[in-house]
Amino acid sequence: MAERIKWRVEKSWPADGPGLKTFFLADERAFFRAGSGRDEKLEVYRQRKLDKSLFLGGAELEAGDLFVPLTQFKRLNVWEAVKCAALEGFNQAKSLQISPLVLVLDGDGAAGFHKKALEGVILGAYAYERFKRKDPEKAADGFTPEVILVAGDLDPEVLSAELQRIETVCLCVNRVRDLVNHPPAFLGPEEFAGEALKSAAECGLKIDVWDENRLHEEGCNGLLAVGRGSRRPPRLVTLTYEPENGGDDLRHVVLVGKGITFDSGGLSLKPGASMMDMKSDMAGAAAVLGALEIIGRLGARVRVTGILALAENMPDGGAQRPGDVIIMKNGKSVEVKNTDAEGRLVLADALQVGAALKPDLMVDAATLTGACRVALGIQLAAVLGRDRDLIERLIKAGEESGEILWELPFEEAYLEDMKSDFADIANISSAPFGGTITAALFLGEFVPQEIAWAHLDIAGPAFPGKKWKYFAPGATGFGARILAGLVKNL
Ligand code: BES
Ligand code: MN
Ligand code: ZN
Numbered sequence: 001m002a003e004r005i006k007w008r009v010e011k012s013w014p015a016d017g018p019g020l021k022t023f024f025l026a027d028e029r030a031f032f033r034a035g036s037g038r039d040e041k042l043e044v045y046r047q048r049k050l051d052k053s054l055f056l057g058g059a060e061l062e063a064g065d066l067f068v069p070l071t072q073f074k075r076l077n078v079w080e081a082v083k084c085a086a087l088e089g090f091n092q093a094k095s096l097q098i099s100p101l102v103l104v105l106d107g108d109g110a111a112g113f114h115k116k117a118l119e120g121v122i123l124g125a126y127a128y129e130r131f132k133r134k135d136p137e138k139a140a141d142g143f144t145p146e147v148i149l150v151a152g153d154l155d156p157e158v159l160s161a162e163l164q165r166i167e168t169v170c171l172c173v174n175r176v177r178d179l180v181n182h183p184p185a186f187l188g189p190e191e192f193a194g195e196a197l198k199s200a201a202e203c204g205l206k207i208d209v210w211d212e213n214r215l216h217e218e219g220c221n222g223l224l225a226v227g228r229g230s231r232r233p234p235r236l237v238t239l240t241y242e243p244e245n246g247g248d249d250l251r252h253v254v255l256v257g258k259g260i261t262f263d264s265g266g267l268s269l270k271p272g273a274s275m276m277d278m279k280s281d282m283a284g285a286a287a288v289l290g291a292l293e294i295i296g297r298l299g300a301r302v303r304v305t306g307i308l309a310l311a312e313n314m315p316d317g318g319a320q321r322p323g324d325v326i327i328m329k330n331g332k333s334v335e336v337k338n339t340d341a342e343g344r345l346v347l348a349d350a351l352q353v354g355a356a357l358k359p360d361l362m363v364d365a366a367t368l369t370g371a372c373r374v375a376l377g378i379q380l381a382a383v384l385g386r387d388r389d390l391i392e393r394l395i396k397a398g399e400e401s402g403e404i405l406w407e408l409p410f411e412e413a414y415l416e417d418m419k420s421d422f423a424d425i426a427n428i429s430s431a432p433f434g435g436t437i438t439a440a441l442f443l444g445e446f447v448p449q450e451i452a453w454a455h456l457d458i459a460g461p462a463f464p465g466k467k468w469k470y471f472a473p474g475a476t477g478f479g480a481r482i483l484a485g486l487v488k489n490l
Helices: 028-034 038-047 078-096 113-124 156-181 188-204 212-217 221-227 276-300 341-357 370-376 387-403 410-416 435-444 480-489
Strands: 007-010 020-027 052-055 066-069 101-104 147-150 206-210 235-241 252-263 304-311 326-328 331-336 359-368 381-385 405-407 453-458
Touching: 007 113, 007 156, 020 078, 020 276, 066 078, 078 101, 078 113, 078 276, 101 381, 113 156, 156 188, 156 252, 156 276, 156 387, 156 480, 188 206, 188 235, 188 276, 188 304, 212 221, 212 235, 221 304, 221 326, 235 276, 235 341, 252 276, 252 341, 276 304, 276 341, 276 359, 326 370, 341 359, 341 435, 359 387, 359 480, 370 435, 381 387, 381 435, 387 405, 387 453, 387 480, 410 435, 435 453
Parallel strands: 007 147, 020 066, 020 101, 101 147, 252 304, 252 359, 359 453, 381 405
Antiparallel strands: 020 052, 206 235, 235 304, 326 331, 381 453
């Protein structure tokens, strides 16, 4: 776990006070860029009839202060730019070994920026360094500046409470990143279930773990089939959040996550290079766990169930073979034409377990298809489903957290390509196109029509494979904030 950053709010900060004072400057371009907060901010901008730039610090700028124009983060919307700008201040203070870092956000247009700034610092300062030895030569490595956020006209107490919530969210996101970055030798299905037990104890969640015997009894044959190729048996974990003083009329949200702790492809083995980042194939399950942690710690007026489908996809002698047929929980038979399309098999079980709870809403998150990276790149995740309102709610939650979702069509005509000569449905499409859509359609075959359900394919942004915005290379924790935000906004 990365080091915790100390922070506090101050009403104001003297010009000659200690620390690295960091000022932000936004100009009209920062506000005109698409994204959340734009309209609100534009209004502030217009009302003040600022013709060129909006200085977000009320205090005087002096020599030695750090001045960060938000426009340098060219292609980011204003909220994302603030996160990057605050991180830049933090990194400068760290390398100069100056503490505190004073984020001067007391100017007229700056309301709402504090939260984003703290988010940028906590997410941006994260590094997975568990297996790296510290270099005693680099003193700055062990130095962490304290962060002061200048409140200006805002009530410092109200602001502090809001910032505490954001801190909780970000620490949970960083925990998701730890799980995803963790080497697969140390995190198989059982160890992941163990981590979920820890989360449950810490965050006040109920938990139930199904082992292979129970999975057999419950007819979770997709999980069992995928897990068969590994020495480490699969698990299905159910976590539940119940509001403290809930009534009978509470809504119920089910969140489902793909948790393939390593995806070798199975007997349909992946080529070496494609296997490289496959420890991240449990990022959907980790995001669901993270969302439940956030909800458990911050509370909600909704019942929430998280279901993690955990298995390792390996090509052991016991592995399922191309041509095998699985009889799923609902009686539908699936021909496994490619053992590398394993995510949909484990999710089908988890979605059926979720649907049996008759939730008002159900969402799954999964690093499901390479095709999604081809279609949308690494910066966007796909959302697909039958329910307009749910899809729009998810997109909105993503805009709030800076996790962008793009809807792809849930085009049922493509089910034509999922036909099998030997079973009710095949696990891959016969066409080489539209892989993200056909994967979602497969999942849809295991979700009753009457359930409002949506699917997130997070194969791109969960593990982008390089430094991105305020994220170090590796896992981003993508999706946890969307799922928690969906619940919060209900
Ligand atoms: N886990 C992969 C998808 C993936 C690929 C995620 C690259 C992140 C980066 C998934 O299990 C998979 O292997 N999908 C196959 C499906 C195909 C066999 C129909 C794919 O995308 O090639
Ligand atoms: Mn696969
Ligand atoms: Zn996979």
